[in-house]
Amino acid sequence: MAKGVIHARQPLAVRESFSATSVDGDITVDFQDPTAQRIEATSGDGDVVLGLAGDGPFLVKASTEARHGVMVVRVPETLDPKRAVSTVIARSATGDVTVDERN
Known part of the structure; x- marks a missing residue:
């Protein structure tokens, strides 16, 4: 568990x-293709931004507990774990959560 910012300068x-x-x-991390089979990012007090590579589909579980928090998912999704190339869990207690295609 880290205190402070987690930022990957290059896609992992x-x-x-x-x-x-x-x-x-x-937490700000981009991933190379193929994306990891399981990704989990949780911030107690901050934003979570994940950039995914590949065509998916991804099983995404994203949530924010912030009263005015924004949750954005812009990747191909599936609810079927067998079809998903990756399971992505992104959570923030007080910030925004974004799961997006990596540029």
Whole structure:
């Protein structure tokens, strides 16, 4: 668990799983194609921004508990775990959550 910002300067190549937890900071990570089979990013006090590569579909579970928080998912999605190329869990207690295609 980190205190502060978690930011990857370059897209990450992860095959199996990636997990990041921040107590009080933003999490910003882009992934190379193929995207990890499981991605989990949780911030207690900050935004979560994930950039995914590939065509998907992705099983995305995104949530924010912020009263005025914004949750945006702009990747091909599925609800079927067998069809998903990756399971993505993105949560923030007080910030915005964005799961987007990597540019």
